[in-house]
Amino acid sequence: MVKKPNARSSDFHQRRHDATVQTLVAAAEAVMVRQGYHSVTMRDIAAEAGCAPATLYIYFENKREVVDAIGARHTRELLVQVRAAMAMEADGLAKLKATLRVMVAYANGNRSAFRIVRAVGRARPVGLRDSVPADARDEWQAFWAEEVETIRQAQAAGALRGDFTPEVIQQFWSVILVSLLDELSYQDNPPELAEQVRIIWGFIAGGICRG
């Protein structure tokens, strides 16, 4: 994906290279947040980063790589946090709730960026040109597989309903979770984090009907 500097490059150069990549990705992210996912041009990104468009091609193969790098960055960061939080919980239900807490926090801290991550994690290729970066997607797939396990445990413990397979529950849980976060990321005056967690968990856990 992202171009690597020459093999014989010193460690110093490697570091410099990585730093530049980070700068460029950040610039691209800023532009994408400002202009929307689909109307970003290489000129825009270069202008934001303060370099010439041609420079981008030293660090990335093509436009796709630049855009993908954004999703990859946030995906990685988010999943690291989520896994850390899950590791601190023992039982399955608590793990799911921890996931929710971290994602709410992340979505609130990186409002617009979250939409990008969401697009990466949930977007389906509609046409040929619109597909999603492979590696970020793979990371999500792996994470979801782990969640299925968590859910299976919670079912075994009697915490989750048993009339759906863990795969189905995982699928719907993640769809609903991401959708609701997305929705919240667009609200002008969203409630506090704890309240957000309460509302979302309320619906996910208990549905809309009176218990």
Add this chain to the structure above:
Amino acid sequence: MVKKPNARSSDFHQRRHDATVQTLVAAAEAVMVRQGYHSVTMRDIAAEAGCAPATLYIYFENKREVVDAIGARHTRELLVQVRAAMAMEADGLAKLKATLRVMVAYANGNRSAFRIVRAVGRARPVGLRDSVPADARDEWQAFWAEEVETIRQAQAAGALRGDFTPEVIQQFWSVILVSLLDELSYQDNPPELAEQVRIIWGFIAGGICRG
């Protein structure tokens, strides 16, 4: 929006005109389904419709009008069906379930088109250029307002939980509903309609936890 033929046109011409508009919108829809929402070109649509690009400009002011017409068409059609189904039910909960049934049916019958309607109904303008057709969006807004009333009644009847305002319930209900339908519209071998309804209603009504 869509260009109207001259007032003095005969009824015959009017009909011909409308028919052509439908043909062109269908072509545009086909292309959009194939290539994705954002990479549609007027040349593509014309090629799909079997006419010259210039012909499109007889029936639409510009590209926006063409794209908007698609969302408008399906939105209108879907809401007509939903309202009809709701009118046949008496109590609030049954109305919501009727909505679900119609939407599941529509989403399955117009799989890819549903994604377009969904984009119209839920999409938020991220950048300046990407906004959503005004009137289709208005139709959704109006429909959602009606739903809030339905939900209020169901709450009064003790069918829906009372610890959230009807507005919040409506918001989350519609987000979850549309997201799940969207998810299903991407599955390769989706279950039967009745089963889809059962699953979705299961999660929306009761959540993921053991009752």
Add this chain to the structure above:
Amino acid sequence: MVKKPNARSSDFHQRRHDATVQTLVAAAEAVMVRQGYHSVTMRDIAAEAGCAPATLYIYFENKREVVDAIGARHTRELLVQVRAAMAMEADGLAKLKATLRVMVAYANGNRSAFRIVRAVGRARPVGLRDSVPADARDEWQAFWAEEVETIRQAQAAGALRGDFTPEVIQQFWSVILVSLLDELSYQDNPPELAEQVRIIWGFIAGGICRG
């Protein structure tokens, strides 16, 4: 140039045809005055005339014919008036001054249209596509030839300077005359007709130096 109706057409039809042509030419003129010579489209003209663009092609071969007809109309009208005025004067100098008077009057009465006539009478083909209608131009040529005779007589009578050939004097007289009228046609608050005549004649007859 302008299309003729079928040979077997009755006189009635002929008249109707001519009347329509006049209407269309007038519409074209109005548009040209409003939008400038070069940005006139057939759609514009048709809209102004209240007919469909295709209708224009019943009365004119192509766009050129429409535009030419405007110049031709005013050229003919102007030259008729000029010749009438000249015929009422006996000596050469008086004939020239009569020409000036008529042209000033015409230019003031048809301010913007005059620029079109001027373009026809004086414009030189700069490129291949910009040439000038042949017949209107021929009418001007014929008129200028007559003027040369008038000038020759005035020279013989000692009224005009003899150190230039009549052809040269005619050429410069007409260039200057038309340029000054053109200039006046752009002034916001032009002086009265008589004053205009006085000024222009003052410069043309006596030059800028103290007599």
Add this chain to the structure above:
Amino acid sequence: MVKKPNARSSDFHQRRHDATVQTLVAAAEAVMVRQGYHSVTMRDIAAEAGCAPATLYIYFENKREVVDAIGARHTRELLVQVRAAMAMEADGLAKLKATLRVMVAYANGNRSAFRIVRAVGRARPVGLRDSVPADARDEWQAFWAEEVETIRQAQAAGALRGDFTPEVIQQFWSVILVSLLDELSYQDNPPELAEQVRIIWGFIAGGICRG
């Protein structure tokens, strides 16, 4: 107007850039002379210059800038020469005659280009879209204001007629001058420069009547 290369560009690049701009302007001029002011396309210019159409957009914002640059170039060049010649003369009449000499020479040396300059200096906006480059026009305005002063001096010295205001004389002098030069620029076998000066000055100074 013309795009400037980045500030940090070296002097070398700056020079290269300017040279290219000159080449492109020259190409545009050639095309304009060949095809006329209004039917120039970017493709034509690019073809004449031997580059791709997109290249033009590196050096100019849009078509207007290219066309304007031509008028600006010649206007500047001509006015420099005129002012230099005027500075060498002491009295007002001699200054005007010097202006005439320089303009005759320039018009003969840059026949077709002169028509462009003329269009810039005298053209009036007929429609909204056809207006004239602002800065070239301003340069003419400034020059004309200076001429008014020159004429006022010549009037005070008794060299020019006093029955018209200097503004009126300037206006008519410049209109007539430019018109006659324009006329000469179209003649197939124009007389020598000195003869042209003699003829034009003859008419401007003394008019067509016998002194």
Add this chain to the structure above:
DNA sequence: CATGAATGAGTGTTCATTCAT
């Protein structure tokens, strides 16, 4: 490492013109 310059392929859109009805 960085970039100014260059460009092919494409974008939405317009327009004079034709023709079946």
Add this chain to the structure above:
DNA sequence: CATGAATGAACACTCATTCAT
């Protein structure tokens, strides 16, 4: 006679990408 519909050819302009310097 009139016109709605249709279109080929063109236009100004953009963009991701390459490459010599």
